[in-house]
Amino acid sequence: MEYRVTARRIDGHGSVVMAKEAEVVLDTDPAGRRDAMNPVELLLSALAACMLKGIERMIPMLKMQIDGAEVSLMAVRQDAPPKLVSISYEIVVDSPETEQRLNLLHRNVLKYGTISNTLSLAVPIEGVLRRSGASLS
Template sequence: MTETTRKLTFQVTARRTDVHGSVARCKDAELLLDTDLAGRMDAFNPAELLLAALSACIIKGIERVTPILKFQLRGVEVHMQGVRQNVPPKMESIDYEIVVDSDESEQRLALLHENVRKFGTVFNTLGSGTRLSGVLRRAP
């Protein structure tokens, strides 16, 4: 099987702990989930998890391409805002801002953003069914 035809699989198990929450597990990691109808401040709700997954995808994509592009950076921060439509319930749009602490040129920043948009698994999955837009800018 070639690299282009090999498929990765992912597994997560989630379990309700009580009326206030649940826990998700994969590998050696555990994540508290906000599944309480009243909400809770110490856990991510499903929409926030979606935005966190997209943020992680963006950062992981940057980590993957920086050595290939020989791109130098000191840090990355991602800000997300999702808008939920009520009927039918779905994430209507997601806006993001990627802030990169780097001395690279504007052209190289644009190349980094292009790679994030082109090669992110979660990015491409969400982008096919949700209005997904954002910017990559240099940290002040």
């Protein structure tokens, strides 16, 4: 399987990336801009999408009931040399499934994620999957 995107500079404040029929405005302004995602935010978005897609893939395979899911991610960047040193996440699901079944879902989402498997070779990724309304412990 192959993937393709094309990115183009619009001006000194932004760029655009296209894939299939989708288009996303990029924050490539050195000063930053609030109405577009910067490269790190795009990377985290790809990881979030990977996790959500993994959940969608696992629901029918594991015969689970998931009524909603949300992923929050945070990356820590060092300056010299510039790189991400850690990524943390929280997946929150609305589901009546048991904790054991939710743990199985979590393991499978991480195990079969193209982006999560690729990124985990470069930066530590740690996080939790919890039921909505459940307190973190």
